[in-house]
Amino acid sequence: MVQYFILVSLLFVCHVFSLSRARILFETDDSRFSYEQRLLERLIILEQESASLRQRIETLERQTSPVKVITEARLSKNYDIGANSRVMFDVEVSNVGGGFDFSRGEFTAPVNGTYLVFVQACLGFSNMWLDLNIVKDGAVVGRVFSGDDAYHSCGSETVVMELHSGNKLWVAKVAGPATVLNEDHGRNSFTVVLIR
Numbered sequence: 001m002v003q004y005f006i007l008v009s010l011l012f013v014c015h016v017f018s019l020s021r022a023r024i025l026f027e028t029d030d031s032r033f034s035y036e037q038r039l040l041e042r043l044i045i046l047e048q049e050s051a052s053l054r055q056r057i058e059t060l061e062r063q064t065s066p067v068k069v070i071t072e073a074r075l076s077k078n079y080d081i082g083a084n085s086r087v088m089f090d091v092e093v094s095n096v097g098g099g100f101d102f103s104r105g106e107f108t109a110p111v112n113g114t115y116l117v118f119v120q121a122c123l124g125f126s127n128m129w130l131d132l133n134i135v136k137d138g139a140v141v142g143r144v145f146s147g148d149d150a151y152h153s154c155g156s157e158t159v160v161m162e163l164h165s166g167n168k169l170w171v172a173k174v175a176g177p178a179t180v181l182n183e184d185h186g187r188n189s190f191t192v193v194l195i196r
Contacts, residue, residue: 067111069097069194078124079181079188087121087132087171087181089190099192106170107192109163117161118191119171121146122154124182131175134159137168147176152185160195 073089081087088105099107109115121132121144129147133140134157146155163169171190181188 067097067113067194069099069110069113069115069192070094071097071100071107071190071192073100073102073190075181075183075188078183080179081130081173081181082179083173085173087173087188087190089171089188093189097194100190104170106168107190109165109167109169111194112164113162113194114196115161115163116191116193116195117142117159117169118156118189119144120154120156120187120189122152122182122186122188123147123178124152124180124185125178126150126152128178129153129176130173130178132171133174135170135172136161136163140174141169143174144171147178152182154186 072093074091074093075089076091086105090102097110099110117134119132119134123146127149132144134142141161142157142159144155144157146153169192
């Protein structure tokens with residue numbers, strides 16, 4: 001009977017041990033499955049966050065990447081100019097940003113910013129002079145004088161100003177007996193550059 005009791009006890013211990021081992025294995029498998037599930041969920045979240053961050057970076061790069069605005073227009077030949085008329089520059093040296101409209105003889109600011117504006121006017125005859133205004137939306141913001149008693153002459157003006165998107169600039173004769181801008185002895189030009 002003792003042997004039987006030992007045998008039953010041994011079988012009981014083996015059975016309990018095998019159940020316990022199966023439970024440990026099951027828990028380990030369950031725990032491993034849970035861990036892998038949590039890891040997979042975390043990877044999905046990280047991928048979504050990464051995509052969101054990539055999108056934000058691209059947006060910021062577009063916002064902070066410098067916009068280029070560079071316009072230089074010139075005359076192709078001597079240009080007859082009447083009183084109070086715009087200078088219709090007809091040669092595109094540069095029009096990055098597309099701000100210059102040759103049909104209207106004016107520059108339109110494509111973006112807000114600080115712009116450098118340079119205008120040069122040249123005359124081919126002595127004893128002549130003229131004044132050209134640099135005009136912003138109808139208001140004079142600069143003036144170019146060109147003239148000399150004995151020589152050909154070129155005069156220029158440089159202005160730095162704040163422009164808002166849509167502001168317009170042009171060059172117009174305001175005074176003086178000269179009626180021709182001369183291309184033989186200098187370059188008549190209108191340059192606008194976004195500097196900030």
